[in-house]
Amino acid sequence: MDRQKQPLLRVNAIATLACQAIFLLGGSGVGASELKPSTDPPCQDMMQPALTLATLETFEALLGQRQTHPEQAAAIDAQIEALFSQELAVMVMDMAGFSRLTVDAGIIPSLAQIYQIRSLTVPLVEASGGRILKLEADNVYAVFPSAEQALMAMESVLSRLQAEDLHASIGIGFGEVLVVGERDVFGHEMNLASKLGEDIAEDDEILLTAAAFAALPALPPGVEPLQAEVSGLMLQLYRVPLQER
Known part of the structure; x- marks a missing residue:
């Protein structure tokens, strides 16, 4: 795979997962295994091709979820690495x-x-x-x-x-x-x-x-x-x- 294309492909591949973490995880204490694809408007907006998920707002939201749900730190760390690394x-x-x-x-x-x-x-x-x-x-x-x-x-x-x-x-x-x-x-x-x-x-x-x-x-x-x-x-x-x- 062309290395130059990997970050974009990686962002697209995990858009739903990251969006779930931001909009579902903190609201009700849902476990990572219980997350389901979200159809909330914010998720739909974030997944548009013209936008990127690798933003400061996304980063800070995931860090906030990590602080609120320390038991899910490993899963959130994996999401951060997939999005931003x-x-x-x-x-x-x-x-x-x-x-x-x-x-x-x-x-x-x-x-x-x-x-x-x-x-x-x-x-x-x-x-x-x-x-x-x-x-x-x-x-x-x-x-x-x-x-x-x-x-x-x-x-x-x-x-x-x-x-x-x-x-x-x-x-x-x-x-x-x-x-x-x-x-x-x-x-x-x-x-x-x-x-x-x-x-x-x-x-x-x-x-x-x-x-x-x-x-x-x-x-x-x-x-x-x-x-x-x-x-x-x-x-x-x-x-x-x-x-x-």
């Missing part, structure tokens, strides 16, 4: 020197630099098959279908930024994550990518998690293994030097 590369980029620039030059020049970096980064991410999740302050969050696409895109971004005397640090992870709506991604690899991009990577540096490195089809030139402590754990990471272009 995807295997993706996740990327977090942190712009270098923002705090110092704000002190030295003021907020307006700092915001102008953020705008410049975003205007250079977003087109390259999207041209490489990535999707921007959100732009927050001096950070960029994005997802890609593969670790290879993420790495190639961010190598291009760093090269483009350096040409303008701009700099950033980047973390890339890969694995199963929960994709909620258009902007939010949750999971261990997302947490690691954030830590790498924001706290560990140096300027003009890309750090890969072990999972992202293992997902690459070929060894990047000059890649350097290293270890770092993340949240009290020693983790294997990989530094990818920026290649001359």
Whole structure:
């Protein structure tokens, strides 16, 4: 099966099940084995092809049901994973020197630099098959279908930024994550990518998690293994030097 089509097919296949959980489970304490297909208008609306069930509202409703019915946590967890889980590369980029620039030059020049970096980064991410999740302050969050696409895109971004005397640090992870709506991604690899991009990577540096490195089809030139402590754990990471272009 084409991997790109799997999330949509998966959502369609379990639309009725998730809808039952949201509209039936909490109302009367019905057990999971007693659930029957619902014809309630909300369910019918949610199952229209133009809509998606992988929304924040659906996610929060299922979490609410999990809290109300802890005895059904395993079944609800399975529904959440079926609706929201995807295997993706996740990327977090942190712009270098923002705090110092704000002190030295003021907020307006700092915001102008953020705008410049975003205007250079977003087109390259999207041209490489990535999707921007959100732009927050001096950070960029994005997802890609593969670790290879993420790495190639961010190598291009760093090269483009350096040409303008701009700099950033980047973390890339890969694995199963929960994709909620258009902007939010949750999971261990997302947490690691954030830590790498924001706290560990140096300027003009890309750090890969072990999972992202293992997902690459070929060894990047000059890649350097290293270890770092993340949240009290020693983790294997990989530094990818920026290649001359």
